[in-house]
Amino acid sequence: MALLEIKNLKAHFHTRKGVVKAVNGISYSLNPGETLGIVGESGSGKSVSQLSYLRLLPSPPLRIPEGEVLYRGENILTMSDDKLRALRGNKISMIFQEPMTSLNPYLTIGSQLIEPLVIHSKLSKKVAWKEACEALNRVGIPEAEKAMKVYPHEFSGGMRQRVMIAMALTTRPEVLIADEPTTALDVTVQAQILEILKTIQKETQMAIILITHDLGVIAGISDKVVVMYAGRVFEEAPVDTLFENSEHPYTRALLKSTPRIDISQEKIPVIGGTIPDLSQLKTGCPFYERCDYRKDICQAEFPKVRKVSSVHESFCHVENFK
Amino acid sequence: MGLKYILRRLLTMIPVFFLVVTVVFFMIRFAPGGPFSAEKKVSPQVLKNLEAKYHMDEPLIQQYFRYLGDLSRFDLGPSFKHSNRTVNEIIGEALPVSMELGLISLCWALLIGITAGGLAALKPNTPYDYIPMSLSIMGICLPTFVIGPVLVLVFGLWFNWLPVAGWNSWQDRLLPSLTLGFAYAAYISRLTRGGFMEIRHQDFIRTARAKGLTEGQILIKHALRGGILPVISYLGPALAGIITGALVTETIFNIPGLGRFFIESALNRDYTVVMATSLLYFSLIFLCNFLVDIVYVILDPRVKYE
Numbered sequence: 001m002a003l004l005e006i007k008n009l010k011a012h013f014h015t016r017k018g019v020v021k022a023v024n025g026i027s028y029s030l031n032p033g034e035t036l037g038i039v040g041e042s043g044s045g046k047s048v049s050q051l052s053y054l055r056l057l058p059s060p061p062l063r064i065p066e067g068e069v070l071y072r073g074e075n076i077l078t079m080s081d082d083k084l085r086a087l088r089g090n091k092i093s094m095i096f097q098e099p100m101t102s103l104n105p106y107l108t109i110g111s112q113l114i115e116p117l118v119i120h121s122k123l124s125k126k127v128a129w130k131e132a133c134e135a136l137n138r139v140g141i142p143e144a145e146k147a148m149k150v151y152p153h154e155f156s157g158g159m160r161q162r163v164m165i166a167m168a169l170t171t172r173p174e175v176l177i178a179d180e181p182t183t184a185l186d187v188t189v190q191a192q193i194l195e196i197l198k199t200i201q202k203e204t205q206m207a208i209i210l211i212t213h214d215l216g217v218i219a220g221i222s223d224k225v226v227v228m229y230a231g232r233v234f235e236e237a238p239v240d241t242l243f244e245n246s247e248h249p250y251t252r253a254l255l256k257s258t259p260r261i262d263i264s265q266e267k268i269p270v271i272g273g274t275i276p277d278l279s280q281l282k283t284g285c286p287f288y289e290r291c292d293y294r295k296d297i298c299q300a301e302f303p304k305v306r307k308v309s310s311v312h313e314s315f316c317h318v319e320n321f322k
Numbered sequence: 323m324g325l326k327y328i329l330r331r332l333l334t335m336i337p338v339f340f341l342v343v344t345v346v347f348f349m350i351r352f353a354p355g356g357p358f359s360a361e362k363k364v365s366p367q368v369l370k371n372l373e374a375k376y377h378m379d380e381p382l383i384q385q386y387f388r389y390l391g392d393l394s395r396f397d398l399g400p401s402f403k404h405s406n407r408t409v410n411e412i413i414g415e416a417l418p419v420s421m422e423l424g425l426i427s428l429c430w431a432l433l434i435g436i437t438a439g440g441l442a443a444l445k446p447n448t449p450y451d452y453i454p455m456s457l458s459i460m461g462i463c464l465p466t467f468v469i470g471p472v473l474v475l476v477f478g479l480w481f482n483w484l485p486v487a488g489w490n491s492w493q494d495r496l497l498p499s500l501t502l503g504f505a506y507a508a509y510i511s512r513l514t515r516g517g518f519m520e521i522r523h524q525d526f527i528r529t530a531r532a533k534g535l536t537e538g539q540i541l542i543k544h545a546l547r548g549g550i551l552p553v554i555s556y557l558g559p560a561l562a563g564i565i566t567g568a569l570v571t572e573t574i575f576n577i578p579g580l581g582r583f584f585i586e587s588a589l590n591r592d593y594t595v596v597m598a599t600s601l602l603y604f605s606l607i608f609l610c611n612f613l614v615d616i617v618y619v620i621l622d623p624r625v626k627y628e
């Protein structure tokens with residue numbers, strides 16, 4: 001059984017200006033110990049696809065009209081608030097893009113770090129404190145005892161993201177959802193943070209959902225990748241397959257627009273056009289206007305899934321467009 | 323922030339205090355009229371005796387230094403108008419009354435303001451939000467000398483529930499303190515609402531939810547501090563306003579507080595009482611602001627005073 005299975009999930013914002021259809025029927029699953037990368041341009045619904053079912057978005061305006069999210073076979077969407085709360089920060093942990101603002105500036109690192117242990121593992125503050133120190137050591141923060149007594153503003157962005165990771169890991173979660181964990185950091189720190197995630201994953205066998213708009217980040221760490229666009233899944237494939245044999249025009253465009261270090265490039269091509277307005281989506285493929293391979297049928301209906309192999313799926317009317 | 327900062331702040335008070343003493347001392351004496359000018363039928367001989375008694379026959383500068391000398395021994399001198407009473411006695415009686423009124427008013431302001439504002443922030447765009455926020459606009463716009471008489475009219479005269487003047491029983495405290503505290507409650511409710519509405523959307527609140535904290539835990543541990551900070555920084559000006567606003571309230575409700583003496587002494591040129599009340603007001607406002615600054619630093623670790 002998959003650890004986490006998302007089935008036809010939709011998430012819409014009912015705002016005064018109309019219905020923003022941020023997530024429009026996505027499906028994929030995550031197995032224990034696996035790393036799933038979710039890529040796509042900014043605004044394609046990556047964050048909402050995770051935050052929505054964890055009830056971390058204000059509702060209203062958010063509504064989930066359809067779908068199922070099964071955690072070990074149990075539907076999270078119909079769980080009681082209390083039951084879901086017992087999962088959050090315990091079995092399913094999250095880290096966010098903004099390390100500078102994701103920690104409470106008014107509280108010491110320590111008092112924030114011990115919270116999950118005190119709430120979920122019911123540890124005494126003293127024991128939790130000790131475990132939290134160890135967690136800080138694991139993410140490479142020296143002098144943990146001292147760091148525990150410090151306020152977040154005394155740390156750099158990279159250090160704060162380490163604290164966030166340590167905090168998410170104290171309860172030994174089965175799933176870690178990392179939403180652009182390295183986007184706000186500079187390149188060398190990015191690499192360190194990814195390295196920490198990899199090492200810890202090897203030790204603990206937790207599954208990771210890594211959200212990013214940067215294919216370069218995905219490459220080194222994921223087992224499989226889901227490509228999202230305008231709230232839809234366009235392609236799902238093992239990471240190597242995706243990089244070498246993508247079967248979707250959008251993925252290919254995305255790959256071409258990613259700077260590479262292994263070959264020298266004069267100019268990095270960008271994908272022309274912009275993501276469509278999510279409150280004005282028409283039937284058909286949302287990539288239609290920007291697609292180099294578009295056909296008439298693309299405007300009429302969204303493609304059904306095409307199984308390229310048992311592990312490779314693509315949602316595109318075009319076949320063999322090489 | 324350390325002891326050094328606190329000491330430095332207190333030391334800066336000394337020159338400012340001297341400045342206030344000097345300015346008020348000379349201003350009140352250069353103002354037309356004097357403490358005895360209103361008294362009719364005073365023979366020149368009596369006037370002379372009076373002036374001699376209060377050292378007013380000395381050169382002004384000598385009077386000034388005499389005053390400073392007395393002040394350094396915490397002797398505020400005799401009252402010019404209330405014969406047989408020293409200013410120390412007058413202050414000793416009136417100050418506790420004013421302090422009590424101010425403190426009760428402040429408690430009302432915080433209690434009503436934070437409750438209403440917190441409720442409004444918890445249920446924005448519902449009647450829990452609209453009703454107190456509309457009332458608060460009224461509270462901010464209406465001056466004390468309108469609210470006071472209206473409260474007197476309604477609760478004192480129509481319903482006959484509460485006494486309308488005096489300062490003896492606990493019921494006497496209600497109307498004046500509500501009158502004085504109302505505007506501040508109104509303002510504090512808006513600040514509280516604003517503070518909490520902003521905090522609710524901070525990333526660290528989402529982090530707290532993602533960690534599995536309950537809404538109650540989030541409110542108390544993660545939102546309260548930051549949400550209350552705008553109120554804390556407003557407390558300095560609010561206290562100053564309450565201290566001076568007590569002047570009007572005490573007059574409306576005939577309360578034997580400092581305000582009455584301040585107004586009366588200014589009108590009567592009761593030099594020593596004017597000096598003493600001015601200096602008291604100044605010191606109170608200075609100390610209140612100072613306390614608020616310290617509380618702010620304790621609550622927000624990012625703020626540092628050097």
Ligand SMILES: Nc1ncnc2c1ncn2[C@@H]1O[C@H](COP(=O)(O)OP(=O)(O)O)[C@@H](O)[C@H]1O
Pocket residue numbers: 013015020022040041042043044045046047048049061278
């Ligand atoms: N609270 C909200 N109200 C209305 N629209 C929202 C809200 N949050 C996100 N959206 C919209 O949902 C879409 C997807 O956002 P998001 O999932 O954050 O994108 P990504 O993480 O892929 O960059 C965006 O168009 C965004 O404007």
Ligand SMILES: [Mg+2]
Pocket residue numbers: 046047048179180
């Ligand atoms: Mg995002």
